[in-house]
Amino acid sequence: MARKTGSHSEITGPRIRDAALKLFARHGFAAVSMRQIAAEVGVQAGALYLYTPDKETLLLDLLRTHMDDLIADWVSADPGGAPVARLEAFVRFHIRFNLERADAVFLSYMELRNLGPENFAAIETLRRDYETRLETVLSEGAAAGIFALRDAKIAAYAIIAMLTGVNTWYREGGRLSRAAVGDLYWDMVRRSVAA
Amino acid sequence: MARKTGSHSEITGPRIRDAALKLFARHGFAAVSMRQIAAEVGVQAGALYLYTPDKETLLLDLLRTHMDDLIADWVSADPGGAPVARLEAFVRFHIRFNLERADAVFLSYMELRNLGPENFAAIETLRRDYETRLETVLSEGAAAGIFALRDAKIAAYAIIAMLTGVNTWYREGGRLSRAAVGDLYWDMVRRSVAA
DNA sequence: AGATTATATGAACGCCCGTTCAATACAATA
DNA sequence: TATTGTATTGAACGGGCGTTCATATAATCT
Missing domain, CATH: 1.10.357.10 (Tetracycline Repressor, domain 2)
Structure with missing residues (x-):
C-alpha cells in the first residue's frame, strides 16, 4: 500500500493539527508520540513529515x-x-x-x-x-x-x-x-x- | 562500587524530591526521565526505586x-x-x-x-x-x-x-x-x- | 570484631521514541 | 489513455525509556 484513496493534503493537514492539539492538551506535548497523532488521524507516522518538519x-x-x-x-x-x-x-x-x-x-x-x-x-x-x-x-x-x-x-x-x-x-x-x-x-x- | 560513603536515606530522599520537583516543573513530567533525576542527585537510576515505587x-x-x-x-x-x-x-x-x-x-x-x-x-x-x-x-x-x-x-x-x-x-x-x-x-x- | 542491615551500583530487560527514505499507489493533467 | 505529480506506506536507524535485580560496600548493632 502507498497513497490511499481520497487522500488530499487539504484534508489531512487540518486533521493532523486537530489531533495534535487535542492530544497535546490532554496528555502533554512530551507524553504524546508522533505515532499516536498519526494513529488518531488514521495514517502512518512517516506521513506527518509531509506536514511539519x-x-x-x-x-x-x-x-x-x-x-x-x-x-x-x-x-x-x-x-x-x-x-x-x-x-x-x-x-x-x-x-x-x-x-x-x-x-x-x-x-x-x-x-x-x-x-x-x-x-x-x-x-x-x-x-x-x-x-x-x-x-x-x-x-x-x-x-x-x-x-x-x-x-x-x-x-x-x-x-x-x-x-x-x-x-x-x-x-x-x-x-x-x-x-x-x-x-x-x-x-x-x-x-x-x-x- | 556499591553503597557510597556518607549515604543516608534522610539525605538522598529529600534530594530526589527536590530534583524531581525542579525538573518536572521546568520540562514537564513526561519529558523528564528517571535517569535525569538520578543524575541531578548524583546517583544511578536504580537507586531512585529505594524511594518511590x-x-x-x-x-x-x-x-x-x-x-x-x-x-x-x-x-x-x-x-x-x-x-x-x-x-x-x-x-x-x-x-x-x-x-x-x-x-x-x-x-x-x-x-x-x-x-x-x-x-x-x-x-x-x-x-x-x-x-x-x-x-x-x-x-x-x-x-x-x-x-x-x-x-x-x-x-x-x-x-x-x-x-x-x-x-x-x-x-x-x-x-x-x-x-x-x-x-x-x-x-x-x-x-x-x-x- | 563480627554479623546484620541499609544504601547504592551497573548491567540488563523489552519497549517505544523521532525521524528518514526508497518504493508505490492514487489523482490530476494532457 | 499515458504521463506526471502527490500522498502515503512500512521498514529501518540509533537511541532513550521505566523498571528489575544480583551484587557490593558502608553504616550500624551486638
Whole structure:
C-alpha cells in the first residue's frame, strides 16, 4: 500500500493539527508520540513529515495560530469608544473565546517550555501584545477619571488571569450559562476598577 | 562500587524530591526521565526505586505534599475574626506562599493529567478544600452585609485565579516588591467584593 | 570484631521514541 | 489513455525509556 484513496493534503493537514492539539492538551506535548497523532488521524507516522518538519514546529504552529486568532478576534470584537464599554466587551470576549478553545488555551499556557528560545520569544511577544491592548483600555479610562487604578499593567494581568481561570471550572450544562458567567465576572471586574 | 560513603536515606530522599520537583516543573513530567533525576542527585537510576515505587507515585507525593502544606499553612495563617481582615490575610498569604513555591504551584496546575483517576481525585479534593475555605470567608462576610457578592463560589474561584496569576509575571528584583504586589492585589480584591 | 542491615551500583530487560527514505499507489493533467 | 505529480506506506536507524535485580560496600548493632 502507498497513497490511499481520497487522500488530499487539504484534508489531512487540518486533521493532523486537530489531533495534535487535542492530544497535546490532554496528555502533554512530551507524553504524546508522533505515532499516536498519526494513529488518531488514521495514517502512518512517516506521513506527518509531509506536514511539519518536526514535532516542535507542529506545536509552534498550534500556539502561533491560537495567539494570532486571539488578537485578530479581539481587534474585530473591540467596540472602541468609551473605556467602560470596551472593558465590558473585553471581559465577555475573553471568556467566550477561551471557553470555545479550551485545548488551545491550556496548551499555550503549559507547553511554552517545550519551545526553543526564539520560538518561545515569538509567542511571548504575541501574548504581550494582547495584554497591552487591555492595559491601554485601562490606562485611557484612568486618564479620563472613569477608572481608579494604582497600576494599569498589574490590573491587566490580574483581570486576564481571573478571566482565564473560568476554563478550569466551567462545565457545559452546569449551574451557570456562559452568559451568566460573563455577567458575574463583569460585575467583579467593573467594581475592582471603578472610580 | 556499591553503597557510597556518607549515604543516608534522610539525605538522598529529600534530594530526589527536590530534583524531581525542579525538573518536572521546568520540562514537564513526561519529558523528564528517571535517569535525569538520578543524575541531578548524583546517583544511578536504580537507586531512585529505594524511594518511590514508580515515577507516577513520585509526582503524586510532590503534589500531595504541596497541597497539604498549602492548607496547613493557611490554617495557621488564618487570623479568624472579621471577614475583611481574614480576606486580606488570605490575599497576602496566597501570593506569598505561591511565590515561595513557584515550581510546586506550576506542577500542581499542569501535571494533574499525569495522575491516574483515583490519585487525580485525591488531589482535587484537597484543592476543593482550600477553595472552600475562601468561599466560607466570603459567604460569612456577605451574610454580615460586609461584602456584596452575587456568587460566593465564583468569587472564590475568581480571586484565587487572579492571585495565582502573580506567579506568571513576578520576577524577584523587578519593579515591585512582594509587599507592593500584596498591596495592589488586596486593593483590587477588596473593591471587587466591597458592599 | 563480627554479623546484620541499609544504601547504592551497573548491567540488563523489552519497549517505544523521532525521524528518514526508497518504493508505490492514487489523482490530476494532457 | 499515458504521463506526471502527490500522498502515503512500512521498514529501518540509533537511541532513550521505566523498571528489575544480583551484587557490593558502608553504616550500624551486638
